[in-house]
Amino acid sequence: PPRTTMPSQKKRTDASPFSDRLFTGGDIGMQFGSQTYIQVAPLLGYRANRELSFGVTGKYIYYKDNYVPNGYETNTYGGGIFTRYNIMEEVFLHGEYEALSMEVPYSAYEMHRRIVSGLFLGGGYRQFFGNYSSMNLMILWDFIGDLYSPYVNPIFRIGFDVGL
DSSP states (O other), rough: OOOOOOOOGOOOOOOOHHHHOOOOOEEEEEEEEEEEEEEEEEEEEESSOOOOOEEEEEEEEEEESSSSSTOOOEEEEEEEEEEEEEEOOOOHHEEEEEEEEEEESSSSEEEEEEEEEEEEEEEEEEEETTEEEEEEEEEESSSSSSOOSSSSSSSSEEEEEEEO
């Protein structure tokens, strides 16, 4: 049977201009109290066709822990690349490589900055809002599993895409 047009791309075809294929979005996260966590993770993507999209991500994390004697405060930043393949209108596969610059223990009393990588593979469900926007629910697994990774498998992510 012929494939139906995805709601997020009703007016777009495989011959759409470059600017009509761009989308942005990302996610944010916050926690306040004895531990403060603020994350901002924007993305910029490109729809190659109805099934395949790819793009770049950025990430900034501020973390402060008042439980640690004398307190602990750090900034983590980095980015990555991602790709998504739509299996059905609302269901997709997601792959992403991320590199974060993080402070990690160097000795019992010192920290130094190091690149910590993650390779996330998984899938998701997309809920559309209008023709060009969606909320994405994803379950991912980090296949690198770096000792200093800030993630614990499985990784649950909620994000948004907005067509430009």
